[in-house]
Amino acid sequence: DAGVTQSPTHLIKTRGQHVTLRCSPISGHKSVSWYQQVLGQGPQFIFQYYEKEERGRGNFPDRFSARQFPNYSSELNVNALLLGDSALYLCASSLALSANTGELFFGEGSRLTVL
């Protein structure tokens, strides 16, 4: 079975531009979460979507937005890019909502470089 797939794997943008990152969850998983991992640090939570509804949002500015489609795939959008947005963006999917029974499955990430 395919795992969590993300695209693109690498991309380079300039300050002020917009970027869209895409994620396809594992088949049957209805929850998708997005994380930002800056070099040398642990992943930081950006958003969670479940059944196409936003279920959680981390401490990120409004330049960051996301959505989930009827097939449970998801997009992360970042507007007005800043140098500090350079990071690895991780998508994770899960079958369950409960931390007691569920497990997060991560994709390999999209590496964004902002020049």
Next chain:
Amino acid sequence: GNSVTQMEGPVTLSEEAFLTINCTYTATGYPSLFWYVQYPGEGLQLLLKATKADDKGSNKGFEATYRKETTSFHLEKGSVQVSDSAVYFCALSDQRGSTLGRLYFGRGTQLTVWP
């Protein structure tokens, strides 16, 4: 608030050495605790978890015990192998909302094992 503190890396060991990676946490409510591993070129993978105090998570020879009195979840392995070389992340999930998607990660500890 919720946070995780991991020991600074990198950690370099010889094959068959004993491994400890320290992790302490601060949390509201009753968190679940996780260790994730990131092998070179791959996405984050769940290594083990514990959902309540005194639980011991174990997998692939790794163990960690949920210690509420010391707010710790230290990762141990009795005899490391070269194939264990990876970055290890300690994480917690706030149980109050019972929402799996939001994890709080430590900064990660790079482990290198030499033959």
